[in-house]
Amino acid sequence: MHDARRHSPAAERNAPHILAELQRLLPASGQMLEIASGTGQHAATFSAALPGWQWQPTDFETEALPSIASWCAGLPNVSAPRRLDVLAPEWAGIPARVDAVYCANMIHISHWACTEALMRGAGRHLSQQGLLITYGPYLEDHVDTAPSNLAFDADLKQRNPAWGLRRLSDVAKAASGHGLVLRERVALPANNLLLVWARAQPA
Numbered sequence: 625m626h627d628a629r630r631h632s633p634a635a636e637r638n639a640p641h642i643l644a645e646l647q648r649l650l651p652a653s654g655q656m657l658e659i660a661s662g663t664g665q666h667a668a669t670f671s672a673a674l675p676g677w678q679w680q681p682t683d684f685e686t687e688a689l690p691s692i693a694s695w696c697a698g699l700p701n702v703s704a705p706r707r708l709d710v711l712a713p714e715w716a717g718i719p720a721r722v723d724a725v726y727c728a729n730m731i732h733i734s735h736w737a738c739t740e741a742l743m744r745g746a747g748r749h750l751s752q753q754g755l756l757i758t759y760g761p762y763l764e765d766h767v768d769t770a771p772s773n774l775a776f777d778a779d780l781k782q783r784n785p786a787w788g789l790r791r792l793s794d795v796a797k798a799a800s801g802h803g804l805v806l807r808e809r810v811a812l813p814a815n816n817l818l819l820v821w822a823r824a825q826p827a
């Protein structure tokens with residue numbers, strides 16, 4: 625059988641660190657929606673380690689879906705990957721309520737409108753206690769940006785002027801527009817952050 629698996633060395637490197645946080649943050653079971661699954665390595669690794677979670681991988685690129693399906697072949701708790709553009713006004717085929725949304729490395733490698741749309745969709749689909757977990761590099765007020773992240777930002781902007789590392793305060797503002805607040809910031813290796821967003825509790 626043709627092996628459609630794409631391979632991202634970065635996804636392989638960061639997976640154990642992200643997984644340790646998911647295991648700490650998430651309850652034993654639930655419905656997961658992954659946005660921008662990319663190769664599918666994260667979906668495969670995390671769903672195997674979190675067997676109580678039903679994992680729905682998605683990606684904007686139709687060509688990514690066979691790779692995701694190949695990585696996840698044989699995993700009973702992974703649904704067939706779906707094409708999902710976060711910018712779509714409705715996220716067709718996605719359960720009305722999910723317990724967590726996970727999105728790694730999309731915010732800085734897409735137009736800013738995608739971050740707004742991610743927050744809008746998470747605000748619409750997350751259950752009351754649900755969590756949005758994002759992972760990647762960010763710019764932070766009052767925190768020196770690592771030289772490697774500055775170089776990465778310049779490289780991204782050269783590839784596409786609409787891309788680039790986002791300021792965490794801007795992402796938080798976009799989240800608050802959809803009722804989400806930053807609950808936790810976890811520093812992970814290679815100057816990446818794992819951010820946990822939750823519904824703002826009524827005063």
Ligand SMILES: C[S@@+](CC[C@H](N)C(=O)[O-])C[C@H]1O[C@@H](n2cnc3c(N)ncnc32)[C@H](O)[C@@H]1O
Pocket residue numbers: 632635659660661662663666683684685688708709710711727728729730733734738
């Ligand atoms: C750098 S890859 C990250 C893949 C994977 N999450 C990881 O960390 O290895 C960025 C992903 O964002 C996806 N993406 C870009 N624009 C998108 C959009 N409008 N809606 C959903 N996904 C999008 C791309 O297709 C790509 O798979």
